[in-house]
Amino acid sequence: MKQTEKKIDITNCPVCGNSKFSKYLDTRDYFFTKEEFSLSKCMECSFVFTNPIPLNLSRYYETEEYLSHHSEKGGLVSRVYSHIRSLNIQRKYNLVSNYTKTGSILDIGCGTGELLGYFQKKGWETKGIEPDKNAREVAINKNNIDAVDEILIDKIPGSSFDVVSMWHVLEHVLDLNCRIKDVKRITKNNGTMIFALPNLNSPDSKKYGKYWSALDVPRHLYHFTQESFEKLISKHDLELVHAEPMKFDAFYVSMLSEKYLNNKMPLISAALTGLKSNNMAKKKNNYSSMIFVVKNK
Numbered sequence: 001m002k003q004t005e006k007k008i009d010i011t012n013c014p015v016c017g018n019s020k021f022s023k024y025l026d027t028r029d030y031f032f033t034k035e036e037f038s039l040s041k042c043m044e045c046s047f048v049f050t051n052p053i054p055l056n057l058s059r060y061y062e063t064e065e066y067l068s069h070h071s072e073k074g075g076l077v078s079r080v081y082s083h084i085r086s087l088n089i090q091r092k093y094n095l096v097s098n099y100t101k102t103g104s105i106l107d108i109g110c111g112t113g114e115l116l117g118y119f120q121k122k123g124w125e126t127k128g129i130e131p132d133k134n135a136r137e138v139a140i141n142k143n144n145i146d147a148v149d150e151i152l153i154d155k156i157p158g159s160s161f162d163v164v165s166m167w168h169v170l171e172h173v174l175d176l177n178c179r180i181k182d183v184k185r186i187t188k189n190n191g192t193m194i195f196a197l198p199n200l201n202s203p204d205s206k207k208y209g210k211y212w213s214a215l216d217v218p219r220h221l222y223h224f225t226q227e228s229f230e231k232l233i234s235k236h237d238l239e240l241v242h243a244e245p246m247k248f249d250a251f252y253v254s255m256l257s258e259k260y261l262n263n264k265m266p267l268i269s270a271a272l273t274g275l276k277s278n279n280m281a282k283k284k285n286n287y288s289s290m291i292f293v294v295k296n297k
């Protein structure tokens, strides 16, 4: 990486280290600032990333609507999202307990802590990491979660959690290799790591192209596929044991994408695209968003 006054240029692919890139596409921060951003594609391993990355990233999160992704307020899209989230909590819990029955969980990017609150009620020990101060305070005060700032991740002792999860978080983290090392270090031997990520190879991504809302530049720095994720973790001697879809995401992502395309009736088009995307993804397991389960050996 090369840092100047206003931006960070990625000079080496975070997955394979190669320095030759091609332009993948130009897009915009359709969600908030409408500023233009570019995505590069590694010519060696095909990993796609936002490049350059603006230095003052926090200002791209300073929107009521973006924060409402994490709380109960907001417009129709946010309310639908909140509803889906509560439906998803139980599903996430069931998935995790398939791999680790009970114990301790660290959720990195825990937001307002609803998921961890659910684990707590089921008898788990919980801890959260959340960079956003407002979200963190809700997690602490409303959901009784021991939530700390991201900079404290280094203070967490090694092999201290049975499960470490990052639900739609890794794509926001600047230093991918460093974060994978953290997660591996903190997870106990035979523990479980969970990564949920948008999938650049999904049918809805291909349909919407630069309008695909899960590009979400510049907040999403990295744009994974199952292939690139597996390459990244294999460098850290980790292996994927399971990949499963988050089927609701095809609808939510399509709804936002239709809004970016100025469709005045986004719900109908999004419902159709969501159904079609999930149907097309059955064969290759390349759904709009994927949950990857990784075991620590």
Ligand SMILES: [Zn+2]
Pocket: 013, 014, 015, 016, 017, 018, 042, 043, 044, 045, 046, 047
């Ligand atoms: Zn590469």
